[in-house]
Amino acid sequence: MENFTPVSAAVGGALIGLAAVLLMLLNGRVAGISGIFAACLNLSGSDRSWSAAFIVGLILAPLTAILVGYPVPAPQMPDSWIVVVVAGGLVGFGTRLGGGCTSGHGVCGMARLSTRSIVATVIFMATAMVVVSLSRHVIGV
Amino acid sequence: MQIVAAAVCGLIFGWGLLISGMVEPTKVIGFLDIFGNWDPSLAVVMAAALAVSSIGFRYAASRACPVLASESLWPARTDIDPPLVIGATLFGIGWGLVGLCPGPALENLAMLSPRVIAFVGAMAFGMVLHRIWHKRRAGPQPLSEAPAVARDG
Numbered sequence: 456m457e458n459f460t461p462v463s464a465a466v467g468g469a470l471i472g473l474a475a476v477l478l479m480l481l482n483g484r485v486a487g488i489s490g491i492f493a494a495c496l497n498l499s500g501s502d503r504s505w506s507a508a509f510i511v512g513l514i515l516a517p518l519t520a521i522l523v524g525y526p527v528p529a530p531q532m533p534d535s536w537i538v539v540v541v542a543g544g545l546v547g548f549g550t551r552l553g554g555g556c557t558s559g560h561g562v563c564g565m566a567r568l569s570t571r572s573i574v575a576t577v578i579f580m581a582t583a584m585v586v587v588s589l590s591r592h593v594i595g596v
Numbered sequence: 597m598q599i600v601a602a603a604v605c606g607l608i609f610g611w612g613l614l615i616s617g618m619v620e621p622t623k624v625i626g627f628l629d630i631f632g633n634w635d636p637s638l639a640v641v642m643a644a645a646l647a648v649s650s651i652g653f654r655y656a657a658s659r660a661c662p663v664l665a666s667e668s669l670w671p672a673r674t675d676i677d678p679p680l681v682i683g684a685t686l687f688g689i690g691w692g693l694v695g696l697c698p699g700p701a702l703e704n705l706a707m708l709s710p711r712v713i714a715f716v717g718a719m720a721f722g723m724v725l726h727r728i729w730h731k732r733r734a735g736p737q738p739l740s741e742a743p744a745v746a747r748d749g
Contacts, residue, residue: 480663
């Protein structure tokens with residue numbers, strides 16, 4: 456467990472919670488990133504402009520971090536392009552079919568004690584754990 | 597004003613992902629890999645986020661309306677239906693394969709990594725595909741844009 460970073464995890468988590476609260480308190484909207492990105496892609500929707508602004512803010516975060524000298528890690532991804540693309544497709548389709556992702560169900564929904572969100576979070580976490588365990592310890596990718 | 601507020605929320609959210617280390621797919625995989633060198637950080641991130649949001653949401657819900665908008669769109673559905681279960685499973689498979697969920701994936705676009713761009717492109721394609729499929733299934737009646745109320749996240 457030498458990779459465990461409880462302090463930075465708690466600080467970062469609190470900021471994520473704060474962002475979710477502010478979006479609800481100010482704009483009356485749920486900070487579900489998959490829903491926000493989908494609204495951004497939907498050319499006719501009314502939520503399009505604020506959704507795009509949220510994503511711009513999200514992308515600006517590491518850029519402002521670089522400006523103030525905060526270390527930003529380069530993302531480590533699987534070597535296989537097929538795995539990357541298939542995973543992206545599953546995340547996109549799955550989050551819309553299931554109505555949310557780690558933020559919408561995992562944070563916002565669970566904070567409201569929504570049964571749907573608790574069920575969804577347990578399922579996607581357990582599934583992801585099985586996939587990681589299989590690929591790392593059984594198939595040995 | 598709502599646009600500025602949304603951008604600031606996105607920025608705070610992004611800093612949260614960055615400080616917590618959740619922008620790094622390897623850090624997320626470290627949490628999901630329960631039989632390996634387990635890193636419980638993601639659980640602490642969620643616990644802290646939930647502590648803040650459950651208190652904050654209670655306050656937000658007690659107000660008549662949000663500060664900058666006319667109404668709050670709280671998700672209203674409570675049923676556990678097959679799409680919820682199947683969707684969460686498909687998302688879990690994709691998340692486990694790469695260690696990216698939508699928030700960190702979009703934030704990592706800033707690093708201009710070709711694999712992240714491909715992932716986000718495929719994610720957008722998956723969402724558009726779902727929308728087309730959903731529209732077809734709903735039939736020819738005009739699909740109103742209004743019931744965004746029921747959206748979970």
